[in-house]
Amino acid sequence: MTKASIPQGTRDFTPEVVRKRQFIFNTIRNVFELYGFQPLETPAMENIDTLMGKYGEEGDKLIFKILNNGLDNKEKEEKSRAAFEKVLQGKNTADLTERALKYDLTIPFARFVAMNHNKLTFPFKRYQIQPVWRADKPQRGRYREFTQCDADVVGSRSLLNEVELVNIYHTVFTNLGLTAYELRINSRKILTALAERCGGADQMMNITIAIDKLDKIGIEKVNAELQQRGLNDAQISIIGQYLNIGGSNEEKLSAIETLLGEISTGKEGIEELRLVTEAAANSNLIVDFTLARGLNYYTGIIFEAKAPATVKMGSIGGGGRYDDLTGLFGVPNIPGVGISFGVDRIFDVLEELQLFPDAVQTGTQVLFFNLGDAESKAAYKVMQQLRAAGVRSEIFHENTKFDKQFKYAENKNIPYVVIIGSQELADGNCVVKDLRARKQDTVKMTDITGYTFA
Template identity: 50%
Template sequence: MANKPSIPKGTRDFSPSEIAKRNYIFSIIRKHFETFGFQPIETPSFENLDTLMGKYGEEGDRLIFKILNSGDFLKKVDEDLYSSKDAAKLTSLISEKALRYDLTVPFARYVVMHQNDISFPFKRYQIQPVWRADRPQKGRFREFYQCDADIVGSNSLLQEIELIQLYNAVFNELKLSGVTINLNHRKILSGIAEVIGEKDKLIPFTVALDKLDKIGPEKVMTEMLAKGISQVAIDKAAPLFSMTGSNEAQLELLRDFLKTSKEGSKGVSELAFILDSVAELGATDIALKLQVTLARGLNYYTGTIFEVAAPLEVQMGSVGGGGRYDKLTDIFGLKDVSGVGISFGLDRIFLVMEEMQLFPTDINRDLDVFFLNFGPTEAFEAMKLLRELRIRGIRADLYPDMAKVQKQMKYANQRKVPFVVLLGEQEIKEGVFVVKNMDQGDQTTFQINKIDDFLTSIQAVLN
């Protein structure tokens, strides 16, 4: 007996209905990317391993899917190394490529390789899948889509304001209200580490801090202590991690706390400029919230950090995020190219919209007109009409077999077809076809040689 087929954990099949909903989200995101002047690119699904490793921090590196070399991949491994079970050393010999972890590092690689062919500042968007060897759970998959928009070649903080407006435009059209854009600044985090005397431990400090919402303050403190951050330093920073009040009030507290840190003070100043400018422009009706514990554990961020939280009534976490990275292209040999970008988490947005019932009611309709099959002669005549309808952009189909009418009508109902055409022997003799409106139940007769009259009558429903 054959084994029952399955798919890897953290991956999914998508039905026609789900694809229709996903494409609806894709189309709105793509439309606004292009409205804001972003250009599309695509990069390979896998990269050279050394392109990806070391760019996401220790925890990110562990989640990269490595691809085994083809052929006898153990040929270069001697017996002693194999027996040592040293994964890091072994990986470098048996794997040269990996599935991309995100779209940002491949984009940085793209910019460096194509720097002579693009105009700076370069605004690109990219909608492609990424892979992470994460533990699957609700809203967290091993294969998922990211929809990224980035600008490289400009230090202007106007870009951050633009990206906030882009978030606003997309979520407004999706009718996804209740989301919150949380903001922080890596310079603020660097300043905090400096003021508490742990400047050299910025990375472990931010990696642990980024888990505050997931594991709670006690476990975060335990992790910091394990990474060599002193209890005195933790106690000094602790009041900041429970700050409340308006953005203005929190910024004022940060100004005072970071007054001895030049870098931290600059971060406060830049974040204040962004928040003030967005408010003055009236650029968004999405809530903007300063969150000093937001770190987004990726090491390449150097400036503003964004994270978009799903509506509170939906337990989903973030549905988007991003930030500024000033040195990402440095690692590939191109210096002094600042970048900033955001990402939409397509899969989580889908789940949120599904739970909140935000998809249009007719989104699953993929067929406008359906012809019943009354036999070979009638089907052939129906195909002539089918061709005319398709030329005019109408999604039309014919049942392939001469089955019972009841079976064919059941199929039409399952496909949610609004109009069913009956073209039998008598109709062909009279030069007409009969159309049944599936919602209202009434039938109307049209002349075969006046197909445009039929199109005019159904336009309101199809639009």
């Protein structure tokens, strides 16, 4: 007998949880549509070459690879064993695996744009709500299968797009009740300037990978990692000055201007940050120079959304500009910028703060009691009228005691029951009970569609 279980880092979702998740999805989707974004879907798996090398050395380790079909074929066995040895050494081989589960939605989107750029109208604004997979260590707020909600604009270098994305974050989080969220912002151009100040642009990845771990490991371990990556004490001291910049957004921008403003890349990044922070002044935008987002493809402004400080949770969203991502697929010079919502973490935050509306749990609005053959036939006819009017309704599956039918409605959070007994059937009436307000009305069967089921 097989023990019932699911893979570590994955979850089943009960009807109650699905309804809450749909509330989040619908809130985000409505805002995406409000801002002119179009829906898109891409396959669960991609060719492995599409994904590998796009997420940095840390990200590449988290890609779920899919074994090729037919590896149990005796003719292929020796070749497969040799290929597996290569994989154990950290190398990829098409003899063993040619495909992988997608790690995020951005790279598959870039691949889609590269394949379809001649058919698209630019700027092309798309949103995508789909699951992704990462071979990460499961923990609270971090899963191996989770859903991302992305919005991206490609074909435009205008910073108006960044301002729009900031406002999308603000609108979504406000609509979800997360008014105390924080949206952190930085620029990869400023990080590039920091690398140049510390010996050259080739230090960029060493610095960003280390800085990206600051929240998790602290400044001392970041310094130790920088030292291990070949930076000297003088360079680490400059990075320390950089990480210690504080104050208001304007004070931070003034301080970074003093440290890196004479470097052309840094000056450009500072000007872009200033423009976006001023244009989106009514959002919860915070300039944060410790923000690095250790993904290779970002080239300009980067974002990271944080839950309210009262909740111990990591990032609940992030993104940034990637001005040549399609160049990875042979179609250069298509700029892009995008953001992502971490739905699973947002769910945990809303649950902890008890921010889900009560109405989210309402599936069926009306339960018709089953009180006998003739009565249930009449009830079914009335129920179909309600369904045609858009009222979510069902009838109890058997003629049984009132208590059992009331208990069913209670357990399913059904707010109304409709009772048609022998007397109601004779009079052409039905009794409508509001279980929340603990009141009832007698309504003509022919008038049921005019009743307000709030």
